[in-house]
Amino acid sequence: SQKIEQNSEALNIQEGKTATLTCNYTNYSPAYLQWYRQDPGRGPVFLLLIRENEKEKRKERLKVTFDTTLKQSLFHITASQPADSATYLCALNQGGKLIFGQGTELSVKP
C-alpha cells in the first residue's frame, strides 16, 4: 500500500540548533515533493518544493533534500528559533492531487 511517513514523535530541540525532520514514502513515484508548515488551528503554509531531479533546495534557514533511491526527504531548519515551533508536513503529488504525511510537531525551546 502507499504510505507517507513522518516522525510521529514530537521533536524538541534547543534554540540555535538544527532541526532535522524526515519524510519517507513507499509505493509512490513523485515528480516533486513539498513541505508545509501548519500552526495550531490554521491552514498549512507552503515552504519549499523540490523536484525529483534536484538533490537539494535552500531558502534562508531552510534546506530540503530529496533522495528518490531511498524514497526519503529531509527537511532542515538551521539556527532554529522558538518561532519555528509548529507542525511540518511533507506532501507528494499523486495524479494532480497533493497527499500529505501526518506531520511532525517541532518545539524549539529558548
Add this chain to the structure above:
Amino acid sequence: GAVVSQHPSRVICKSGTSVKIECRSLDFQATTMFWYRQFPKQSLMLMATSNEGSKATYEQGVEKDKFLINHASLTLSTLTVTSAHPEDSSFYICSARVTGQGGVSPLHFGNGTRLTVT
C-alpha cells in the same frame, strides 16, 4: 498574494442540520480547489477536488451526497455538510492552486473551519 479566505472559521450546529462552508480565492483565479479534512494530531485527508463549472471528484470513501461541493465561479467553492452528525465534527480546510500554474505549483490554504456537531 495568493490568499484563500475560508468562512466561517468556527461553527456549532445541531445534529441533523446542514452547514455550508465557503472558500474564496481573493486575488487569483482557481479553476480547481481541494477540500481536506483533518482530525486532531492527524494528517490532512483529501475529500474531494472541486472543479469550476463541473462536478466535483470525490475520494474513495467520501459520500458525495453528504458532502455537497459547488464550484460556481473561478473564485468560490462551497462545501455543504448535509444532515450533520457528531462524527462529522472535524477541521475542514480548503485549498486552491493558481490557475495556469499546473500541478507543480504549491497549494494555498484557507485557515480552516472547525465544525462541531452537537
